[in-house]
Amino acid sequence: MARIIVVTSGKGGVGKTTTSAALSTGLARHGYKTVVVDFDIGLRNLDLVMGCERRVVYDFINVINGEAGLNQALIKDKNTDNLFILPASQTRDKDALTPEGVDKVLTALSEEFDYIVCDSPAGIERGALMALYHADEAIITTNPEVSSVRDSDRILGILHSKSKRAEQNLEPIREHLLLTRYDANRVARDEMLDVKDVEDILAIPLLGVIPEDTDVLKASNQGIPVINIPESNAGLAYDDAVKRLLGEQCPMRFLDVPRKGIFQRLFGGQS
Amino acid sequence: MVTLMTLELYRYDEPMLAQQFQRLLAQAPRFFENRPVVVSLEHLHNPDSPVDLHRLKRLCADFGINLMAIRGGLSVHRENASEAGMAWLAAPPSTSDRKSTVQISQQEIPLAEVKEFSATPLHPDKPKPNSVAPQEQPATARVIDTPIRSGQQIYHNGDLIITAPVSVGAEVLATGHIHIYAPLRGRALAGIRGDSKARIYCTHFEPELVSIHGHYKTISKADCSDLWQKAIQIYMDGDSLKMTPMYLGPKE
Numbered sequence: 300m301a302r303i304i305v306v307t308s309g310k311g312g313v314g315k316t317t318t319s320a321a322l323s324t325g326l327a328r329h330g331y332k333t334v335v336v337d338f339d340i341g342l343r344n345l346d347l348v349m350g351c352e353r354r355v356v357y358d359f360i361n362v363i364n365g366e367a368g369l370n371q372a373l374i375k376d377k378n379t380d381n382l383f384i385l386p387a388s389q390t391r392d393k394d395a396l397t398p399e400g401v402d403k404v405l406t407a408l409s410e411e412f413d414y415i416v417c418d419s420p421a422g423i424e425r426g427a428l429m430a431l432y433h434a435d436e437a438i439i440t441t442n443p444e445v446s447s448v449r450d451s452d453r454i455l456g457i458l459h460s461k462s463k464r465a466e467q468n469l470e471p472i473r474e475h476l477l478l479t480r481y482d483a484n485r486v487a488r489d490e491m492l493d494v495k496d497v498e499d500i501l502a503i504p505l506l507g508v509i510p511e512d513t514d515v516l517k518a519s520n521q522g523i524p525v526i527n528i529p530e531s532n533a534g535l536a537y538d539d540a541v542k543r544l545l546g547e548q549c550p551m552r553f554l555d556v557p558r559k560g561i562f563q564r565l566f567g568g569q570s
Numbered sequence: 571m572v573t574l575m576t577l578e579l580y581r582y583d584e585p586m587l588a589q590q591f592q593r594l595l596a597q598a599p600r601f602f603e604n605r606p607v608v609v610s611l612e613h614l615h616n617p618d619s620p621v622d623l624h625r626l627k628r629l630c631a632d633f634g635i636n637l638m639a640i641r642g643g644l645s646v647h648r649e650n651a652s653e654a655g656m657a658w659l660a661a662p663p664s665t666s667d668r669k670s671t672v673q674i675s676q677q678e679i680p681l682a683e684v685k686e687f688s689a690t691p692l693h694p695d696k697p698k699p700n701s702v703a704p705q706e707q708p709a710t711a712r713v714i715d716t717p718i719r720s721g722q723q724i725y726h727n728g729d730l731i732i733t734a735p736v737s738v739g740a741e742v743l744a745t746g747h748i749h750i751y752a753p754l755r756g757r758a759l760a761g762i763r764g765d766s767k768a769r770i771y772c773t774h775f776e777p778e779l780v781s782i783h784g785h786y787k788t789i790s791k792a793d794c795s796d797l798w799q800k801a802i803q804i805y806m807d808g809d810s811l812k813m814t815p816m817y818l819g820p821k822e
């Protein structure tokens with residue numbers, strides 16, 4: 300039986316797909332057989348970030364409609380063992396994502412995989428509801444700004460009322476706060492909320508803080524999950540988040556403004 | 571379960587109603603947001619006065635108020651309602667509710683008053699008056715230990731005790747007192763079925779709106795800077811809503 304993890308946010312563009320790619324790669328690198336499923340029907344982003352867009356033949360909707368078998372649609376990742384991608388369809392509309400269809404596919408995946416990571420679309424409509432319905436755990440992807448925090452709060456309410464675990468009165472979904480695009484400089488200037496503010500409002504455990512990092516865009520342009528870019532700050536922070544997800548303790552990094560290097564201290568300084 | 575709002579109609583006067591809605595929405599723009607509203611004709615000053623429910627529905631719609639049913643009224647009103655695509659609900663049996671309403675109407679004779687009650691889901695095409703009448707079970711306290719999130723609404727017949735945050739955009743309603751041992755950032759409405767003695771207690775005061783017995787106040791940090799984030803209780807003192815710091819033991 301797989302553990303189903305939804306990466307969700309309410310608000311768009313906060314880093315769900317980046318996170319789904321990184322976490323699934325991280326889990327696979329730890330030896331867990333992992334599949335990452337793109338629920339963003341009509342947009343199809345995940346396969347780009349994972350660098351497999353040219354290898355997409357069949358997709359999630361084809362499998363739901365019985366036009367292809369699961370094993371025909373699953374794409375094996377080229378760089379990471381144990382990792383598979385189930386891409387979304389670019390051509391269909393999201394109504395093709397039926398509750399029965401999603402249930403059927405996730406049940407089948409559950410038998411083969413240790414982890415199923417669901418990359419949710421933005422919003423609180425059908426696609427997002429489908430992505431979170433079966434979840435055992437939820438990664439609440441949040442940027443340190445008021446509107447994103449508000450939307451995350453709303454999604455948490457939906458997890459509590461519209462998920463399978465809520466409907467069937469099972470043990471509640473395990474919720475994790477993942478702060479992404481955290482810019483310590485802007486936090487220090489009060490242009491963004493700090494970690495404490497967000498934790499205080501959302502009142503769920505913090506899984507990690509991913510710093511704002513230009514490597515993220517570079518990586519996604521090359522079709523490499525950022526966790527695979529050596530020495531990138533965002534990648535290291537995702538590494539830590541995966542460890543915490545697996546129960547390891549490790550201190551938070553990248554929360555403070557980086558100290559100035561020796562040259563900046565000697566020649567730059569604040570004048 | 572859904573929470574219905576009742577619009578208690580005392581007189582049918584369209585321009586005046588429009589004015590009253592305008593005032594209400596200026597103070598609390600999201601008061602009716604996503605909320606099914608029932609118009610009650612039980613307390614019409616002139617019970618057989620004609621009420622054009624088609625027009626009333628349209629008037630309400632202009633203010634974003636979603637009228638879905640009438641309560642009470644005469645058979646003409648009922649027919650008129652079904653033509654206007656609204657359900658009909660039986661008047662609730664409670665008299666306590668009635669008494670308090672009359673008192674208020676004697677004091678200020680408002681045109682209409684907003685009240686709230688809770689009901690099981692309602693189907694406009696298949697009105698089930700019995701299932702919709704507010705439950706009159708003996709009130710007991712309900713304890714909630716999980717956060718109330720934006721978009722969520724909790725209604726309880728009795729006292730409500732909450733030990734987790736109530737978010738911005740969330741709403742808690744109780745017929746009795748409301749205790750919140752955590753930040754209150756959303757809306758809290760106590761004594762919603764006629765108990766003016768109900769109070770709200772919270773340990774961290776940052777609400778959007780508080781209300782006792784239908785007397786509500788929208789809150790902003792600027793207006794309440796001395797109370798902000800403090801432990802506060804809210805209660806009715808005569809006709810006015812009072813908000814005072816709670817005594818938490820001798821100062822250190």
Ligand SMILES: Nc1ncnc2c1ncn2[C@@H]1O[C@H](COP(=O)(O)OP(=O)(O)OP(=O)(O)O)[C@@H](O)[C@H]1O
Nearest residue numbers: 311312313314315316317421480510511512515516
């Ligand atoms: N830590 C980061 N540092 C810098 N840029 C980032 C970071 N995380 C994400 N981004 C950038 O933000 C943009 C949106 O990211 P992403 O596509 O992962 O968000 P999303 O939540 O999946 O969006 P959507 O709601 O549209 O699905 C991308 O351009 C991505 O490169």
Ligand SMILES: [Mg+2]
Nearest residue numbers: 315316339344
């Ligand atoms: Mg995305």
